[in-house]
Ligand SMILES: Nc1ncnc2c1ncn2[C@@H]1O[C@H](COP(=O)(O)OP(=O)(O)OP(=O)(O)O)[C@@H](O)[C@H]1O
């Protein structure tokens with residue numbers, strides 16, 4: 038297991054290197070620059086700024102300089118938020134985004150798996166059909182549609198929950214964003230769980246379990262659930278990383294000061310280092326998630342030899 | 346009184362375009378306490394479906410009619426398999442490689458049977474399970490029980506499944522091709538175990554097999570199935586020595602022997618969607634004559650327990666020719 042972790046971390050190095058290189062090229066290929074605002078700056082001011090951030094150097098040299106600082110763990114200064122480094126901004130945003138993503142995923146998994154089991158249990162019944170109808174609807178309505186809808190209903194119309202505004206340690210402002218982010222995932226996970234359960238229920242070992250005279254509860258929860266969770270798991274790991282990009286929109290709509298908002302600001306402002314920093318962070322999270330999924334496989338499936 | 350008596354069992358499935366698939370077509374079968382009854386027949390003749398009906402394990406779409414009386418209760422009418430399935434009637438299946446849950450230890454899969462049916466504590470159940478594994482000659486049972494199925498060979502897994510089926514000391518064990526997926530030496534070992542089980546546990550065994558060698562080795566009585574019906578039944582020795590039904594004769598002749606070339610039965614068994622009128626075997630029967638394609642032959646007693654359903658039996662002049 039340790040060797041798996043080590044191997045994966047080593048494999049991550051070239052991946053990250055590639056990610057940095059490509060995103061560097063793409064960010065720089067975009068028109069405009071960090072200091073091209075509506076009002077043109079006096080040429081000497083612009084030149085001084087360029088020199089300060091080494092933007093006057095040839096691109097390969099800038100690239101190597103950036104790479105060097107990333108290797109040292111420094112994502113560079115933000116071009117827009119002058120008094121902050123990208124590391125600072127990310128450190129500020131992470132608690133908000135992580136909370137949003139983790140809560141949303143936990144909710145989606147808990148409710149989604151539960152609904153999936155229920156649908157498999159009452160397979161072919163009204164319950165099953167209703168759940169699946171709801172799930173299909175849920176999957177096809179994306180978060181950026183749900184978010185304004187929720188604001189309209191729960192905040193503007195009924196005044197149940199705030200539409201935005203974030204203060205550390207409060208829960209109420211997080212409810213709607215978490216829901217908006219979680220619902221499509223929940224629906225997808227419910228469908229995935231149901232499908233996987235029904236598939237597993239056709240296996241010969243389930244026939245054995247039924248021949249042993251076990252009740253439906255034991256058959257579903259003890260015998261079928263574990264193998265059925267494997268596809269759910271392989272979806273959920275990368276999906277959690279994917280929630281980062283979902284939260285870009287949701288954070289923007291609900292005015293949450295998370296990484297996603299910095300990313301949008303950074304992209305609009307051509308804040309090169311900020312955009313790159315968030316991209317690298319996303320890459321690292323995806324790699325870690327995949328590793329986590331593999332470790333979880335090993336925990337779930339004895340054949341993968343956690344004890345070998 | 347029979348331990349299990351099946352009367353007029355029919356199983357049909359809805360087929361394409363409103364048609365019906367006649368999978369089991371009026372099976373009558375009786376199993377007595379302590380006997381080994383072997384059901385043989387070509388693939389698709391409905392052997393497994395009959396057994397699955399007795400276990401109440403058929404698909405939801407299956408339409409079942411007839412009587413399956415176990416220890417006096419009609420299971421089809423009452424649907425009272427609770428307390429019977431897995432405890433009074435146990436079943437082992439063909440493929441031991443996929444019949445165990447790969448995600449759970451042997452201990453978990455065995456103890457749950459006793460905990461559900463006998464209300465045993467986990468520790469008691471574990472002791473019982475280890476004992477049963479020992480009976481089945483699983484080496485080092487106390488440690489083996491903690492392992493997962495993939496750590497066992499096919500033969501060992503079938504022993505585990507057998508041990509699992511015997512945990513509640515059932516009155517009837519159904520073994521559906523329990524040795525078919527194993528290689529010859531392992532087959533012989535499992536057969537030996539089944540013999541010992543028959544003698545030591547004093548239970549009835551219903552074996553389903555293609556292998557007439559298995560029938561000869563283990564069976565007290567044999568029932569020959571064709572197209573969802575039992576066409577001949579009787580004591581193994583009698584049926585093997587004097588098969589009355591041409592299908593049984595053909596089956597026995599098709600049995601591989603060292604000194605003779607294989608003589609497979611000509612033609613194919615009918616599909617459950619289109620069972621021929623009259624005797625379903627008539628299109629393949631070498632002795633087919635006048636009433637065979639029109640009338641269904643009724644079961645006739647030859648001598649005591651030996652019965653067959655063939656028009657030849659009621660037409661002595663044809664039989665002689
Ligand atoms: N769920 C089902 N729906 C429709 N037909 C089925 C279903 N299950 C089984 N059958 C059909 O029932 C017939 C009898 O099947 P069964 O499994 O009892 O045969 P068998 O005698 O056990 O054969 P084998 O020796 O190959 O195991 C087959 O033709 C099969 O295709």
Ligand SMILES: [Mg+2]
Nearest residue numbers: 392393394521
């Ligand atoms: Mg079969």
